[in-house]
Amino acid sequence: MTDPVAEVIPLPHPVPPVLAVGAFLKNTLCLASGDKAFISRDVGNLETVEAVRAFDACAEHLLSMAGDLPVALAHDLHPDFHSTRWAEAFATGMGVDVVPVQHHHAHVAAVMGEYGLQEPVLGLALDGFGLGPDNESWGGELLLVGPHGYQRLGHLATLAQPGGDRAAREPWRMGAAALFALGRGDEIAARWPAMHGADVIARMLQQNVNCPRTSSCGRLFDAACGLLDVKPVARFEGEAPIELEKLVTRPTVDEHGYRLQDGELDLLPLLDRLLGMDPADGANLFHGTLTAAITHWVNEAVAATGIRRVVLSGGCFLNRVLTNGLVDGLEERGIEPLRAMRLKPGDSAVSLGQAWAVEMSIAG
Structure with missing residues (x-):
C-alpha cells in the first residue's frame, strides 16, 4: 500500500x-x-x-x-x-x-504553518469557492489572520453566478453576468448566439433566479474569459483562465479599471474595457490591471494595520503572471509577500491550514 x-x-x-x-x-x-x-x-x-x-x-x-x-x-x-x-x-x-x-482562513493559515508563524499577518486568499460564515460564496478575500482567528478586511465586489456551480465550467455565463452588471443584459443572447439557453440566462439574471453572488477571483477570471471568448465552455474549472494566461505577453494597466471603496475592490470597469477587445490584448490588460488593483488594495490594508507581511494563498496563485506581478509590486513598496513553499497554493494545503489555525488558537 x-x-x-x-x-x-x-x-x-x-x-x-x-x-x-x-x-x-x-x-x-x-x-x-x-x-x-x-x-x-x-x-x-x-x-x-x-x-x-x-x-x-x-x-x-x-x-x-x-x-x-x-x-x-x-x-x-x-x-x-x-x-x-x-x-x-x-x-x-x-x-x-x-x-x-473557514476555507480562506485555512488557506492563509496553511502558509503560516509552513513558515511556523503565529503573529498576525495579512492574507490574500484568491480562489474559486469557499463558503463564508454568511453562507455566501467567497473567493477574493483580504483577511487579517492571527492566533485568535481572522477578520475580513475586504473582498472583491460580487458578481452573479448564473446556474451556480455550472458557471465555473461555462465561463460565458460569468461573461453574461458581467454584461448584465454593466446594464447591458439585453445584449446577452446576441453576444453568445451559439450558446444554447443564452436567452434563458439573461432572464435568470433579470429575475435573480438561481444566480447566487460570489466574490470569487476565479469567477472574475472566468468573466474575463467569457467576454474575450477564451474557452467559453471549459472541460474543467480553471481551464479557461489557464488559456487566458498563456495569451499574456506584456501586461498593461488601465489605472481607471477598478474602484476601491470601504475595502471592496470592484473590477467592473476593467470588464467593461474587455468587451470587443482582441483576446491577447485583453489578456494583457486583464492581468496587468488586476495585479495593479490588488497591489493597491493590499497597500491600503498595510497602511491601515501596520502589518507588512502578506500571505498569498489560494488556487489563483498558480497563475505565474499574477503571482510574480504581485510579488514584485509588493516588494517595491517594502511589503513582504509570503508564498507556499513545499505545498501548492490550492486546496490540497487546506488541511494544514485548518490544523494550524486550531493549534494557534490553543496556544493563544
Missing part, C-alpha cells in the same frame, strides 16, 4: 494532536502532533466512491499515528462535505472537540 503520508512539515514547537480533514476539492488530511504536521496524499475530489474510501483510509492511518485521541478535529464550514460529516460523527462518538475553520 502506498504510504498515505505525502509530506511532513516541521512545526516551530510541540503541539497537541489535532486532525484536520481538508477541503472538498484536492482533499488531503493533516495530523499536527508533536513538532510535525503529517499531510496525507491528495485523495481527489470528495465526490466519488474511490475518493471517499481513500479519505477514510487516510483518516484511519493518521489516527493510528496519533496514538492518543486528538484534542480536536478541524473541518470546513460547508455542512454537506463528506469530510465535515465524518469529522462531526467521529467527534460526537469519541467525545472530541470539533472546530469549523
Whole structure:
C-alpha cells in the first residue's frame, strides 16, 4: 500500500494532536502532533466512491499515528462535505472537540504553518469557492489572520453566478453576468448566439433566479474569459483562465479599471474595457490591471494595520503572471509577500491550514 503520508512539515514547537480533514476539492488530511504536521496524499475530489474510501483510509492511518485521541478535529464550514460529516460523527462518538475553520482562513493559515508563524499577518486568499460564515460564496478575500482567528478586511465586489456551480465550467455565463452588471443584459443572447439557453440566462439574471453572488477571483477570471471568448465552455474549472494566461505577453494597466471603496475592490470597469477587445490584448490588460488593483488594495490594508507581511494563498496563485506581478509590486513598496513553499497554493494545503489555525488558537 502506498504510504498515505505525502509530506511532513516541521512545526516551530510541540503541539497537541489535532486532525484536520481538508477541503472538498484536492482533499488531503493533516495530523499536527508533536513538532510535525503529517499531510496525507491528495485523495481527489470528495465526490466519488474511490475518493471517499481513500479519505477514510487516510483518516484511519493518521489516527493510528496519533496514538492518543486528538484534542480536536478541524473541518470546513460547508455542512454537506463528506469530510465535515465524518469529522462531526467521529467527534460526537469519541467525545472530541470539533472546530469549523473557514476555507480562506485555512488557506492563509496553511502558509503560516509552513513558515511556523503565529503573529498576525495579512492574507490574500484568491480562489474559486469557499463558503463564508454568511453562507455566501467567497473567493477574493483580504483577511487579517492571527492566533485568535481572522477578520475580513475586504473582498472583491460580487458578481452573479448564473446556474451556480455550472458557471465555473461555462465561463460565458460569468461573461453574461458581467454584461448584465454593466446594464447591458439585453445584449446577452446576441453576444453568445451559439450558446444554447443564452436567452434563458439573461432572464435568470433579470429575475435573480438561481444566480447566487460570489466574490470569487476565479469567477472574475472566468468573466474575463467569457467576454474575450477564451474557452467559453471549459472541460474543467480553471481551464479557461489557464488559456487566458498563456495569451499574456506584456501586461498593461488601465489605472481607471477598478474602484476601491470601504475595502471592496470592484473590477467592473476593467470588464467593461474587455468587451470587443482582441483576446491577447485583453489578456494583457486583464492581468496587468488586476495585479495593479490588488497591489493597491493590499497597500491600503498595510497602511491601515501596520502589518507588512502578506500571505498569498489560494488556487489563483498558480497563475505565474499574477503571482510574480504581485510579488514584485509588493516588494517595491517594502511589503513582504509570503508564498507556499513545499505545498501548492490550492486546496490540497487546506488541511494544514485548518490544523494550524486550531493549534494557534490553543496556544493563544
